[in-house]
Amino acid sequence: MSPSTPSAENIRHAEKMAKIKAARDRIMAGKTDSKGLIIVHTGAGKGKSSAGFGMIMRCIAHEMPCAVVQFIKGGWETGERRLIERHFAHLCRFHAMGEGFTWETQDRARDIAAARSGWEVAKALIRDPAIQLVMLDEINIALRYDYLDIAEVTAFLQAEKPPLTHVVLTGRNAKPELIEIADLVTEMSLVKHPFRAGIKAQKGVEF
Structure with a gap:
């Protein structure tokens, strides 16, 4: 067999991949790319905010207007915030609304007020049809401690979030x-x- 002649193994592989591609093409033909998604990053492991900021960076790269509202840890000086505010403020609005974790503030009324202020800002950003992605960083913590009403948040996302x-x-x-x-x-x-x-x-890993 000459070097240019495909082996039986390569032929079988090509046939298998062709079948897989045909099946994938049939699946993709029924999909749509025209839906705004509600995306949740949760769990005890590290990487929830980092994954969200990865999406923010993608939006910036595609010149898609976006926004970040930080709940709870908004007082931190983070690399993401510094980068966005210094270089990409024209594409991404950044609002650090939190005042630190609850064990730092030790003031429930103050924490609730900060969360409510952040949620009002978030609603305005989400309603703005020019903004294509809004990241609500650590909002799950505010919801967990009932600083925000989960029923209000879910009702708003279902009823008032623009479709895209x-x-x-x-x-x-x-x-x-x-x-x-x-x-x-x-x-x-x-x-x-x-x-x-x-x-x-x-630094550079967590903040």
Whole structure:
């Protein structure tokens, strides 16, 4: 057999891949790309906000107007915030509305007020048809502690979110009501974390 002659193994592989492609093409023919998604990143593992900011970076790369509203940890000086505000403010609106975790503020009324303010900003951004993706970072924490009413949040997303707008909601312990209405839910599983070995959050990794 000359080097240019396909082997029986390669022929079988090509035939198998052709069948798979045909099946995938049939599946894709019935799909649509014209729906704004409700996306939830939750779970005890690291990477929920990082995944959300990955989507923000994609939007910026495609010159799609987008926005971030940070609940809870809005007081942090993060690399994402610095990058977006310094270089991409024309494409991404960034609102840091939180005042820190509950054990830092130790003031429930203040935490509720900050969450409510963040939610009002979030609603205005989501209603704006020019903004194509809104990330609600750590909103699941505000919902978990009942700083925000889950029924109000889910009702708004179902009734008032423009049909083509994507909304990303991050934070551990996403409520079942939110998971129920979401189009895409990813749970980050914790396998191992350096904090348990006494290592603090690292610049460029956590913030």
